[in-house]
Amino acid sequence: MHIAQVHDWSEGPRYVTVDDPPAPTETQIQLRVLAAGLHQVVRSRASGQHYSANSLPHSVGVDCVGRDVATGKLYYCVNMQASFGSFAELITVAKGTVHALPESVDPLSFAASVNPGMSSWLALTQRTSNLPKSYTVLIVGATSASGRLAVFVAKALGAGKIIGVARNEAALAKIEGLDEFIVQKDPVTDTDFSQVDCDIVLDYVYGVLTLHLLSTISVPRPLQYVNIGSLSRDEIAIPSALLRSRDITIRGSGPGAIAPQIIQHEIKRLVPTMAGWGLPGAHGVPLKDIEEAWQDKSLQSKGRLVFIP
Template sequence: MHIAQVRDWSEGPRYITVDDAPAPSDNEIQLRVLATGLHQVVRSRASGQHASSGSLPHNVGIDCVGRDVATGKLYYCSWMKPRFGTFAEVITVPRAVVHLLPDTIDPVAFAGSVNPAMSSWLALTQRTSNLPEKYTVLILGATSASGRIAVHVAKTLGAGKVIGVARDEAALAKMEGLDEYIVQKDPITDTDFSQVVCDVVLDYVYGDLALHVLSTVNIQRPLQYISIGVLSRKEVAIPPGLLRSRDITIRGSGPGAIPMPVVLQEVKKLVPAVTKLDLLEAHSVPLKDIEEAWRDKSLAGKGRLVFIP
């Protein structure tokens, strides 16, 4: 069968032939992969820059939508085991890491949506505490894929108000689910957050925007800031006086911040929730074309990139 595999961290994945997937044991299931998403964490792992990258050769992919070879039932699979990858034609995995899906789900759209949704789901369920009822969420980088679906995840998890922040006013205006939006200006310090009162900040940008928000947002009640992504520069200096003068709790949300057993338990709750959300727009590419598509930056404007064996 064919898989995508990295043999040199600097070269990206190759489409190669390997032995067929092993037959499943009683505690395993064999899936014929229908769609597998190219998430940011997948790129990071495939470049050797992620804590879970493991050693070479590296098999690409962490999740997929596939059909049980034996029964034809549709499943979502998520597994970050070293040397395991979902960019393959067939995979054999423990039954504990697969989740049954309605047969009406679009495999491509679902494969492109679950991982982005997981970022905000884990941030809100595992990295916040004692949120009030109908809490308010401020999303930095709201027009990114993860930011878009975070709007709906937050509402699902009890948010009463969601405010989006991004540079693209036209895109913000078209987003469903936002109660308000703020257009990020240049320079960032011209963006006015002084009237914003919120309980949680979900940050997919970081950098100067994060510092400006933490410095100027209207603190009328405790604020919980959660760093999830880095679309801006990676470092910012937070003055100690800021931390002493404002009721702010700063946390990060990612693989190192949340134990894997907890992540697996939350995925069980997340998957059925995502089946009820508006899924992200996704663009499918044959797995055999991965070497070219991996480097094609023009595909980023077509929605989430999903590979189909």
């Protein structure tokens, strides 16, 4: 069969031939992959820059939608182990890593959505505490794939008000479910957070924008900040005086911060919830074209990419 595999971190994935996976045992299931999402974490792992996978050869992909070879039933599968790769024609995995889907689900849209949606779901369910009723969420990086889905997730988990932050005003205005939005200025320090009143910050950007936000926001109650991503690729130093002068709780959310068994448990809650949403479409790319597509900037700008065998 064919898979996408990395043999040199500087080269990116290659379309290679390998042996078919072994037949499933009683505790396993074999899926024929229909669609595997190209998420930010997939790119990071494939470049050797993510802490969850740093050895070669690296098989690409962390999740997929596929059909059970034996029964034809539809499943979503996710596995963050370094040895796993979902950009393949067939995978044999533990039954505990798959989740049944209704036939009404579009495999491409679903494969593109669960991983980015899971980021905010885990942040809100596992990395916050004692949330007030109808809490307010500020999403930094709201126009990203994960940020857009965080709006759906926050509402499903009880948020009463959602505020988005991003550079593109036109894109912010089109996001369904946002109650307010703040346009990021250039320079970042011109962005006005002084009137923001929220309980939680979900941050996909990090960097100077985050430092400015935490330094200038004035909330008259405890503020919970959760870092989920670092799209800015910048690191910052948070002054100790800022931490002592505000009632701010700072956490991160991701593999390592949350135990694998808890992640699997939460996915069991998230998957049926998402199956009922009208998810936006995704752009499918044949797996055999991965080497060209990986470098194609115009294709990447489409967003929500999935690879199909």
